[in-house]
Amino acid sequence: MGLDMQAYKCLDKNELNGDEYKPEDWYWRKHPNLHGAIVEYSVDKLSNEYDIEMTYDDAERFILMNYVELSKSFIEDILAKTKNSLELFNKVKTACEYTTYETDLIVSAYRAGVDYDTCAPDHDIKKAENIIDAFDGDLLPVTSGFFFGISNHQDDEHTVMVCEDMLKSIDAGYKIFYDASW
Numbered sequence: 740m741g742l743d744m745q746a747y748k749c750l751d752k753n754e755l756n757g758d759e760y761k762p763e764d765w766y767w768r769k770h771p772n773l774h775g776a777i778v779e780y781s782v783d784k785l786s787n788e789y790d791i792e793m794t795y796d797d798a799e800r801f802i803l804m805n806y807v808e809l810s811k812s813f814i815e816d817i818l819a820k821t822k823n824s825l826e827l828f829n830k831v832k833t834a835c836e837y838t839t840y841e842t843d844l845i846v847s848a849y850r851a852g853v854d855y856d857t858c859a860p861d862h863d864i865k866k867a868e869n870i871i872d873a874f875d876g877d878l879l880p881v882t883s884g885f886f887f888g889i890s891n892h893q894d895d896e897h898t899v900m901v902c903e904d905m906l907k908s909i910d911a912g913y914k915i916f917y918d919a920s921w
Contacts, residue, residue, distance in 0.1 A: 741886045742769045742921045743851075746809070746905065748913040753804050765901045772824075772890040773898055775882025776817060781807050799885055806916035811909045818902035821895045823876030828892040830874070830876060831867050841889040846871060851881045851889070886921045 747755060755761055767773060779902035781798040784807065793801075801807070832842040845867050847853075879890070905915050 741888060742771060742774060742884065742919060744768075744774055744919045745917070746901070747806070747916045748908040749916060750913060752806060752808065752914065767894065767897065767901075767907070769888035770890050770894040770898065771882040771884060771887035772879035773817065773821075773894070774887070774919055775880045776820070776887060777807065777809070777919075778802060778882075780809075780813050784808075796819060802919050803918070806918050809905070809915045809917055811906065814902050814905050814909070814915065817879070818906070820879050821879050821898045821902065823831060823874075824878050824895045825892060825899070827871065827874045827878070828895070831870050834870055835863075835867050835897060837867070839892070843889075844871060847881075847889045847891060850878070851883060866886070884921070 744767040746765040747761060748764045749755060749761075778795055778799045782793045782795055783804060785798055785801055786793040828842055828846055831837065831846055832839065835842070835845075837845065845864065849868060849871055882890075909915060
């Protein structure tokens, strides 16, 4: 069990509602920060589309049962924030000389407000904290859930490639739709 996230490129949303199964064009396994950003985006989008007041929980339930169209500007925003996340990861990893695993744990745990002292007990965590606190780039929101896991730099590397591909698809006339399950 866990967070499974899919996105589809279609000329029309009706392609997803037909009797024929359409395999996803892009897939993520447990990238909760990306999912949280999409849910936040969906709150306003769905509130306007259905002319009702949506909460975060309402939008998340909607996404579990329906497809949400992602706009080009939203995907561009996700791409920029994901690149910022990779920049932060690399700054911490390089300056602190952590392993990739330690860097993922420390950056994710610190941003989420979780106790991370046991992640790298032989290292000076204060240096990493200062780098994270001083970072001024916009990042995806820290998102958690019972089956979600933690986002890491590999999720971000994959998301950069996916967003670039999605933008090419939009430029070719496709629409992008997202859904998730757990």
